[in-house]
Amino acid sequence: MKILKRISFKKYSFALGFFISLMGTLPLGYLNVVGVQILLEKGNWATTSFIFGIVAVEFFVLKIAFYGANWLVEQKKLLLLIDIFTIVFFSCIAIYFYFNIGNEKNFSLSQLQLIKFPFVLGVLLNSLNFMQWPYWSGIYVFLFRTEKIKPKTNQNNIFIRGALLGTFSGMMLFAQTGNYFLIDKKTDMGKYLNVIFTFIFLGLALFQFINLFWKRCKVNLI
Numbered sequence: 001m002k003i004l005k006r007i008s009f010k011k012y013s014f015a016l017g018f019f020i021s022l023m024g025t026l027p028l029g030y031l032n033v034v035g036v037q038i039l040l041e042k043g044n045w046a047t048t049s050f051i052f053g054i055v056a057v058e059f060f061v062l063k064i065a066f067y068g069a070n071w072l073v074e075q076k077k078l079l080l081l082i083d084i085f086t087i088v089f090f091s092c093i094a095i096y097f098y099f100n101i102g103n104e105k106n107f108s109l110s111q112l113q114l115i116k117f118p119f120v121l122g123v124l125l126n127s128l129n130f131m132q133w134p135y136w137s138g139i140y141v142f143l144f145r146t147e148k149i150k151p152k153t154n155q156n157n158i159f160i161r162g163a164l165l166g167t168f169s170g171m172m173l174f175a176q177t178g179n180y181f182l183i184d185k186k187t188d189m190g191k192y193l194n195v196i197f198t199f200i201f202l203g204l205a206l207f208q209f210i211n212l213f214w215k216r217c218k219v220n221l222i
Contacts (some may be wrong), residue, residue, distance in 0.1 A: 013155040016148060017162025018169075020139060025170030030093070031125060033041035033200060035171050036178035038118060046118040051171045053122020059072050061132055062160045066151075069140035072133060082130045083212040089128065098198045133207075 022119065025032075031054060039047040065072070072078070126132075143149040148160055 007064060013149060013158040014162035015164060016143075017159040017164075018166040019162075021163040021166030022170045024135065025167050026174060030090070030201065030204065031129065032174045032178075033170060033197070034121075034125060035175040038115070038121075039175045039179050041119065042115065046115075047172070047175050050118035050122040050180065051168050053119040053124075054126040054171065055122075055168055056119075056133070057123055057126040057129075058158065058167055059164060062163060064159075065136040065140055066156050069144070070136040072137040079134050080212075082134060086131050087205050087208045087212065090201045090208065094198050094201035094205060098202075 035047055035050060040051050140149075143159075144151060149155045
């Protein structure tokens with residue numbers, strides 16, 4: 001947020017949306033992990049279709065969050081439930097991979113019937129990404145208060161276009177980078193995938209738990 005305060009985006013809503021979405025997409029997340037594996041197993045076209053599915057859901061999230069931002073950030077119990085669901089969700093995935101570490105065959109997206117329809121898979125997985133609701137609502141509240149976006153103008157439509165492009169670019173960049181290190185650099189990680197995924201999702205669950213604990217401590221101190 002401090003970076004956004006220093007930069008004036010009032011006349012550049014597209015750049016603002018692109019910048020925020022790109023920065024939010026690049027960090028490691030389960031959608032990025034799936035995107036990399038789709039690229040490795042199915043190629044560029046399937047990855048592009050998968051990301052379009054994610055972007056389609058994000059479009060509606062942004063539209064709704066724009067109108068309900070102030071309401072959502074005030075719903076403390078709902079935000080708590082979202083945090084808890086996210087922790088449980090990541091923990092369950094980590095447990096699944098943990099109990100499959102000893103298997104000779106690592107998990108592959110090819111085992112899922114939905115991999116035949118990567119766009120649908122993207123829509124489904126991003127629909128389960130409940131953390132994006134408080135994230136974008138918080139962003140909108142900040143943008144309204146700093147007047148970087150004015151609610152009664154066309155700025156939001158331009159902002160959304162930039163955000164969608166930022167999400168697409170960030171996810172594709174992450175997938176191509178993963179492909180470079182795993183394939184082009186001939187890194188032999190295939191037999192360690194279950195272990196890697198266990199630590200990735202366990203780390204994500206732990207991060208969300210620490211984030212939740214920190215927020216609860218701040219509330220108690222106020």
